[in-house]
Amino acid sequence: MKYVDEYRDPRLIRQVADEIRRLANPDRHYRIMEVCGGHTHAIYRFGLADVLPANLELIHGPGCPVCVLPMGRTDDGLSVAQDHGAIFAAFGDVMRVPGTHGSPLEHKARGTEIRMVYSPLDALKLARANPDRHVMFFAIGFETTAPSTALTLLQARAEGIANFSVLSNHVTIIPAIRAILESPDMRLDGFVGPGHVSTVIGCRPYEFIARNYGKPVVVSGFEPLDILQSILMILRQLATGRSEVENQYARVVPWEGNLAALKVLAEVFELRPYFEWRGLGFISQSALKIKDSYATWDTERRFALPGIRVTDPKAAQCGEVLKGVLKPHQCKLFGRECTPERPVGALMVSSEGACAAFHNYVHRKSAADAAVA
Amino acid sequence: MCLAIPGKLVDLPAERPQFAIVEVSGVRRQVNIDLLSEEPLESGDWVLIHVGFAMSKISEEGAAEQNRLLAMLGEDAAAMEEIEGYDFGQRPERWAS
Numbered sequence: 001m002k003y004v005d006e007y008r009d010p011r012l013i014r015q016v017a018d019e020i021r022r023l024a025n026p027d028r029h030y031r032i033m034e035v036c037g038g039h040t041h042a043i044y045r046f047g048l049a050d051v052l053p054a055n056l057e058l059i060h061g062p063g064c065p066v067c068v069l070p071m072g073r074t075d076d077g078l079s080v081a082q083d084h085g086a087i088f089a090a091f092g093d094v095m096r097v098p099g100t101h102g103s104p105l106e107h108k109a110r111g112t113e114i115r116m117v118y119s120p121l122d123a124l125k126l127a128r129a130n131p132d133r134h135v136m137f138f139a140i141g142f143e144t145t146a147p148s149t150a151l152t153l154l155q156a157r158a159e160g161i162a163n164f165s166v167l168s169n170h171v172t173i174i175p176a177i178r179a180i181l182e183s184p185d186m187r188l189d190g191f192v193g194p195g196h197v198s199t200v201i202g203c204r205p206y207e208f209i210a211r212n213y214g215k216p217v218v219v220s221g222f223e224p225l226d227i228l229q230s231i232l233m234i235l236r237q238l239a240t241g242r243s244e245v246e247n248q249y250a251r252v253v254p255w256e257g258n259l260a261a262l263k264v265l266a267e268v269f270e271l272r273p274y275f276e277w278r279g280l281g282f283i284s285q286s287a288l289k290i291k292d293s294y295a296t297w298d299t300e301r302r303f304a305l306p307g308i309r310v311t312d313p314k315a316a317q318c319g320e321v322l323k324g325v326l327k328p329h330q331c332k333l334f335g336r337e338c339t340p341e342r343p344v345g346a347l348m349v350s351s352e353g354a355c356a357a358f359h360n361y362v363h364r365k366s367a368a369d370a371a372v373a
Numbered sequence: 374m375c376l377a378i379p380g381k382l383v384d385l386p387a388e389r390p391q392f393a394i395v396e397v398s399g400v401r402r403q404v405n406i407d408l409l410s411e412e413p414l415e416s417g418d419w420v421l422i423h424v425g426f427a428m429s430k431i432s433e434e435g436a437a438e439q440n441r442l443l444a445m446l447g448e449d450a451a452a453m454e455e456i457e458g459y460d461f462g463q464r465p466e467r468w469a470s
Binding site for chain 1: 376377405407408409410411421423424425426428429431432435438441442445446447448451454455456458459460461
């Protein structure tokens with residue numbers, strides 16, 4: 001509750017929390033999934049579970065790009081640098097993602113040419129500056145970052161930069177939600193919809209969840225009050241037997257999304273028939289592949305990649321945590337072999353990963369409390 | 374990467390219409406504004422930035438709220454590092470912070 005008290009207007013937060021407790025039927029157990037890793041981070045950071053009733057459980061969804069990236073893709077990307085002498089460029093989040101023989105950062109320490117960039121445009125600049133080298137941008141992310149990769153490819157084509165390519169690991173959120181809804185061990189009552197992904201795709205793509213599966217979806221902002229209000233809106237729908245898509249974050253998310261972004265996505269990318277998600281397995285039409293018209297800049301077509309499917313370390317239970325079957329601390333490796341400093345699984349890498357968030361805000365706090373007591 | 378950084382548009386150079394100069398906590402950097410091509414933009418407007426691209430136009434209040442959120446999540450230093458790290462090149466003198 002400490003962090004909530006620090007937040008502006010704690011009175012309003014308490015009002016919303018009281019209303020949630022009033023509306024929650026004590027005879028029922030609620031399971032609400034927050035799809036986005038940014039929400040997961042905020043929920044742990046603000047200790048929101050402490051203000052929610054005990055029979056309302058938040059399940060952490062698949063919306064953390066590095067967490068759902070299968071290890072084989074990292075290996076494929078690293079092989080382009082190792083076997084073909086390319087420069088591997090990627091966002092900071094990718095640097096610590098474990099590959100079979102270490103993370104990109106560990107490969108860098110062993111002499112592989114790995115560069116951290118803050119934008120795909122930085123990677124394109126690297127290609128301009130190193131005309132005798134190939135520069136590969138290892139692209140990850142949902143619809144939030146995919147339009148920027150697409151625009152970067154447009155720019156590469158406009159300038160005719162031939163020593164640049166993109167290894168697209170871009171994924172789309174809707175098929176993952178569908179797969180979760182179809183999963184037999186997954187019983188959910190509603191969804192807190194992603195904020196920034198929705199600025200691109202809008203609210204319409206979630207309508208099938210309400211219509212065909214009868215589950216409420218509320219697109220939410222990231223502040224504690226936003227998340228609690230969204231949970232309240234879900235409970236109100238459940239209490240009155242409605243299932244609709246509502247937009248709590250209308251101050252940022254337009255109902256129709258960002259049309260310019262959707263247009264550039266359609267220009268550069270098409271759906272892959274299927275793609276592997278860590279923990280969720282193969283999901284059909286869930287990832288973005290570079291179109292034929294941009295084949296020159298597609299790493300997968302320019303280089304022979306090993307494409308080997310690598311299973312996670314046996315003891316790690318990332319898949320169960322990703323699906324919400326296990327809580328982070330229930331994994332055998334949690335806090336022992338697997339820590340944010342030395343992650344075994346990808347959920348421990350990013351601050352948006354459920355395991356890292358749990359470790360940073362719950363595990364460390366209880367360890368500190370125990371030390372004081 | 375997934376949490377947006379708010380920035381204020383301070384210059385929209387006519388010679389490179391797909392880029393604008395934003396200011397974030399006193400640091401000025403170039404960002405791409407192609408994804409806002411359907412919105413009227415002018416100096417003084419606030420935008421949310423993801424990986425070097427302005428993704429949505431927001432109010433000044435919304436920008437302040439996002440800054441507070443980044444600080445509360447402990448992501449403010451990383452956000453500044455990201456902004457300072459943008460290095461698309463071709464940056465005229467008057468744009469430099």
